Amino acid sequence: MGFYQxxxxxxxxxxxxxxxxxVSDPSNLKDLTPSNLGFKIMTSTNTEMTEGMIIxxxxxxxxxxxxxxxxxxxxxxKHEYFIDKQVYGPYKLWHHQHIFxxxxxxxxxxxxIVTYALPFGLIGDFINFIFIRKKLKTIFDYRKVAxxxxxxx
Numbered sequence: 532m533g534f535y536q537x538x539x540x541x542x543x544x545x546x547x548x549x550x551x552x553x554v555s556d557p558s559n560l561k562d563l564t565p566s567n568l569g570f571k572i573m574t575s576t577n578t579e580m581t582e583g584m585i586i587x588x589x590x591x592x593x594x595x596x597x598x599x600x601x602x603x604x605x606x607x608x609k610h611e612y613f614i615d616k617q618v619y620g621p622y623k624l625w626h627h628q629h630i631f632x633x634x635x636x637x638x639x640x641x642x643x644i645v646t647y648a649l650p651f652g653l654i655g656d657f658i659n660f661i662f663i664r665k666k667l668k669t670i671f672d673y674r675k676v677a678x679x680x681x682x683x684x
Contacts, residue, residue, distance in 0.1 A: 624648040
């Protein structure tokens with residue numbers, strides 16, 4: 532079983548307060564996720580993220596098959612970072628760091644670092660090679676465009 536890591540970085544034209552308010556509200560995740568994934572939050576989350584928060588989703592990650600995904604917000608340092616980890620879901624391991632660095636009063640560098648592993652040993656490694664890593668890149672590319680539209684970058 533392999534462990535994989537994806538790093539995505541973008542500069543958002545926003546002050547840290549507005550960007551943080553948006554990305555730390557789980558109800559906004561749907562706006563940052565391609566519609567073909569059928570992403571739906573199952574828990575009420577109309578609030579800013581806090582450590583220990585559990586969020587339940589439905590998603591169609593592969594072959595249009597519904598999957599339940601539960602994550603925990605394990606660490607939060609307001610305006611600097613938050614980390615979500617999979618508690619239950621399609622990955623064997625999912626650890627997602629969201630890091631924010633203020634560049635100036637109108638720009639913030641947002642870095643996502645995702646470390647993940649798939650189930651099924653060598654079969655999972657093969658599925659990652661031919662499909663999952665590309666799918667994750669597509670999702671982060673979509674997020675870049677969505678954030679640029681939302682914040683008019």
